[in-house]
Amino acid sequence: MDRYDPLKIEQKWQKIWAETKAFKAGPIDAKTASGDPKPKKYLAEMFPYPSGAGLHVGHVRNFTIVDVLTRFYTQQELNVLRPFGYDTFGLPAENYAIKTGISPQEATKTNIANFRKQAQKLGYAIDWDREINTSDPEYYKWTQWCFLQLYKAGLAYQKESYQWWCPVDKTVLANEQVENGHCWRCGHEVEKKKMKQWFFKITAYADELLDSLDECDWPEKIKTMQKNWIGRSEGATVRFDVEGRPDSIEVFTTRPDTIFGATFLVLAPEHPLLGDLVNDDTREKVESYCADALKKSEIERQENKEKTGVFTGSYAINPATGAKMPIWVSDYVLMGYGTGAIMAVPAHDERDFEFAEKFELPIIEVVEKPENSDDAERCYHGEGELVNSGQFNGTRSEDAREQIVAWLEERGVGEKKVTYKMRDWLISRQRYWGCPIPVAYDKDGNVHPIPEDQLPVMHPEVKDYQPDDTGRSPLAKAEEWLKVTLKDENGNDIECTRETDTLDGYACSSWYLWRYTSPHDTEAAWDPEAIKYWAPTDVYVGGDHAVAHLLYVRFWCKFFADQGYLPFREPIKKLLYNGYINAPDGKKMSKSKGNVIDPLEVIESGYGADTLRTYEMFIGPYDQDAAWNTEAIGGVYRFLNRCWNLCFDDALREKAGTSSTISIRHRVIKKVTDDIHRCSFNTAVAALMEYVNELYKVGHSRDDIIALAKLLKPFAPHLASEMLEKLGNDDIWPEWDEKYLVADEVELVVQVNGKLRGRVMVGVDLLEDEEKLKELAMAEENVQRFIANKEIRKVIVPKGAKLVNIVVA
């Protein structure tokens, strides 16, 4: 007998799969044997950024989950689409180019080739004819087309404002790319810089993005994160007249019920009206305060939570009370949220309270604290009856909210308003290695979109990829490329200069799931027929981008549905968010710590891809983090060896027929099928191990081994293929028959007062006979010891539990 030699058989099957294009998705009009349209499954992982370091064990976990499901559904004879691609635009390739002089195009090509080779070594069931790459002009031509559709619909627009700027990467960043005040790529502290930039109006879909989360079969954790990110809050805007001036200041509040307690206003340092509110005494102080606030990094603003601020010199009038309210400026009010101005109610808001205490401003209680509430609380922000609130005294604060807004509306000084924390998506990047934004500007600075028939706008060749502090990307150095002649509506030439910024990489990944359905279409971004059949994606697997990518795809989906390009409004039916694999020491793997496990090394050390794949599925629940265990992987290798021996070792085969295994076979078929359906991959592998252990003990038939190979195939496809070849069998997913799952006799558990006291074997036919079960249970020897001479209060026989509980006094 040959020994199990994973490297040999894996090479053999990978070659066969590549040559036969074994995982090519079926046509969209595929039919079943009975002539009905063939049901489809569309599965994908979050496509990787192909770094120079190659695949890591995290990729392997992510891709293997998709692979197990892909092979499972394929074996069930569904029409399965499982494509693969590369998210190739981005900073690492560009920084590499700066360092080495190797162009991003070159480096990307090399890295893709490496990733492809590695993915093939893992035996993934990928339809390789559908490979895509976001930096391929054939792909980004259509990214630019998407941009133009958003532009035409008014959802791509330019705005000059303060933006997050990373001084190291020398580019602006979206809110979603700033983590705790630091750049998500290089980790450097970000700054605010006033620039004119392109945005996508994701806020236009804020409500739908929030509401339709309910339809998504996604982890609650991710849905909650998205809900918090969108941050919808209902309240009102109220206008406060400025004393002695024609201006009024608009504020946003979620607590209009507390307006009688508003004793001062606070404006953000960036507020445009500030200049008008200062007088000769205060001008200098306010200006220097604002200048300081703008200079401070967001980190500094957050670290120092002690309230600071300056009085502007002006007063506003409270529209509810008519009282005079000083207007202050402070950096605890943010320009980007609401109106950039607040009415301060120190009696009922922690931050306003702190501010009022520090600057000795009046505090007026307007909501009565219930008697049973916590006394330690210095300012009460719960609900209660209104006091000091004129005609609203005695009203519950919950009810007063509506009533007071209605009253303000009547008087024309306020109205209901909903605000969101989510801002529009900033998409300009001052970098070379991104998708060029397909617009140009005439000499007056007017925007002219590049006509669709002139796409793609390709990258110019440049020698120097180094960005600088000018706020213009390296594309600005390609003088010839910059010039473009466009036509106006009368057909006259307009001399224009191209946009030099590139698109945020997240734009490229916002539509790739649809491109996969017709990846080589030269007429459209995606083929309407293909999209109708394949999309939306049935299962999408990844472990990152909870609020960035996963929000952006949903936004684009809704937009293109509105434009008539997509027949659905949610792009991903089921999302599996997998956990990380940490180093054996439990810490994050990182090059600098030297604790990185290289999957290719694991394979080539002799374990092979099947062991690696199966181990990563067995390591724990897919959605939890796990630590690599260099010894435990040996257990999985031993298991696959035992599978091999069952099939190829003649000595073991002789044990066949010594026992009937039909019941355990049907039980494992059911268990593994159920477990894969509920994505409990670790217990599916455990069930297979248990099955093999049993077969070793009691012997086995040929059918037992066929079932084993079929059930094993999603996890260890090479080994399973080798086994099925030897057995001369297909790989169609086995079915179980309920009638084999019930044994003739079952063990009845007997409890006395809930404690296990005895076991009785009873015939299956007796399970329905409650009286007989009670009788048998009470007759058991050990049970007798516990119930003799005791009053029996109750005997419980739960349905289907194979258990009797005797309750005695």
Added chain:
RNA sequence: GCCCGGUUGGCGGAAUUGGUAUACGCGUUCGACUUAAAAUCGAAUGGAGAAAUCCAUAUGAGUUCAAGUCUCAUACCGGGCACCA
């Protein structure tokens, strides 16, 4: 601070609907094979106890015939958000 998760043997974890806690794997121990070792195969393995049995799912209460699972409180660990008015 607020919002989510989580806490089960020496370790990773299982227990899907409230019904036999600790499946499966690692590690450890013993045995077989071997001159020996590795590999492989077999057995044992929550704690205490000679045994009957008792005690164990972070801690404390509660509901129930029955709780790892449900309820309340506390502690600890992880994640997300964080001056969002």
